[in-house]
Amino acid sequence: MAKRAERPGDPIKLIGLLWKPTEAVSRSGLTPRRVTDAAIAVADAEGLDALTIRRIAGDLGVSPMALYPHVAGRAELIELMLDAVAAEVYATGPPPAEAATWRARIERVAQANWDHHMAHPWTVDVAPGRPVPGPGVSGKYEAELVALDRLGLGDIEMDQTLTAVLGLVSSAARGVISMRRVWQESSLTDVQWWESVAPALAAAMGGVSYPIAQRVSTTVGETTGMSTDPEGAFRLGLDMLLDGLAHRIK
Known part of the structure; x- marks a missing residue:
């Protein structure tokens, strides 16, 4: 069973890591992005339980101490990973705002986030808290709010609607991912x-x-x-949510 990853305790330091990263190559040949990419590869393949500074250093062919000029520790590294994969959610294909109808826009948001969790199952294991938004997370949030803009919803309703959609997605995705892990561990x-x-x-x-x-x-x-059937529940739940929203924005 995968453990829930904790959030880092120093938001000020994390803001600097997220928004003002140095891409200067250190003597070890590392950059923050190279460290982050290596960590994402491990987490995608083996989950967050396999993610340690020692493991990442070994995969990069350096000593663990060589990573600390780039990341303060495991918790901060996970935040960099989350921001990096968030930037990928709408990196390919048309953005949600370009869909023909408001319903199609929100469906695109939901599907993109579903695909995101399936590609990076470890994302459902990060404990909720007070996440510090980096450029990737901020850009993702903006793209999703654009899909909800001009529907007649107030700002709070827009945020709550998006939260409801993303919560539905992440809850169902967590169920699917948990079931897959059980199947991998069992012969039945x-x-x-x-x-x-x-x-x-x-x-x-x-x-x-x-x-x-x-x-x-x-x-x-x-x-x-x-x-x-978590995925079936996600599909039905999204339809029901959007049906309710349709009545609200008439």
């Missing part, structure tokens, strides 16, 4: 796992019946092959 599919525990569960329940829960869970399992 969800259906096989339930079949293996069903007799013991039935005996423990002692004849207690939950007919609607049994009907629904059976349908989900037979239809999707999974105990739950």
Whole structure:
């Protein structure tokens, strides 16, 4: 089980790292971007649990001490990683604001963030807190707000709507990523796992019946092959959210 990564404690130092990075090559041949890219590669492949200063230094062929002129520690490195991958979300393809309708714009925002989490699963493991926005995160936020602008929403409603969309995406993405990790660690599919525990569960329940829960869970399992369907919930939830928004902005 992946641990939730903590946020760094010194926001002032982090602001300097994010907004005023030096790209001068040190004697070790490193730059902050090269260190960040190496860290992203490790996290994408193995998760944040594998991310240590020693590991990154080894991959770069330098001593751990050679990294500290560029990053103060692991927590700060993760912030640089988050900002770097945030800058990629709308780097390819047309921006959300160019979609033909307001609904298509928001759907593009949601899909881009879904793809972002699937490409970088470790992003769902970073604990919420008071993130310091760097240029990547700030540019992403601006692109997403443009998609919501001029719909008749107030500024607070725009931010809340975006938060609702991104929260729906990240919650469902976390569910999918968690399930994939379980599958990687187990030799059983969800259906096989339930079949293996069903007799013991039935005996423990002692004849207690939950007919609607049994009907629904059976349908989900037979239809999707999974105990739950986070991606399906994301798609349906987004449609329902946008249907509600359509009534609000009439």
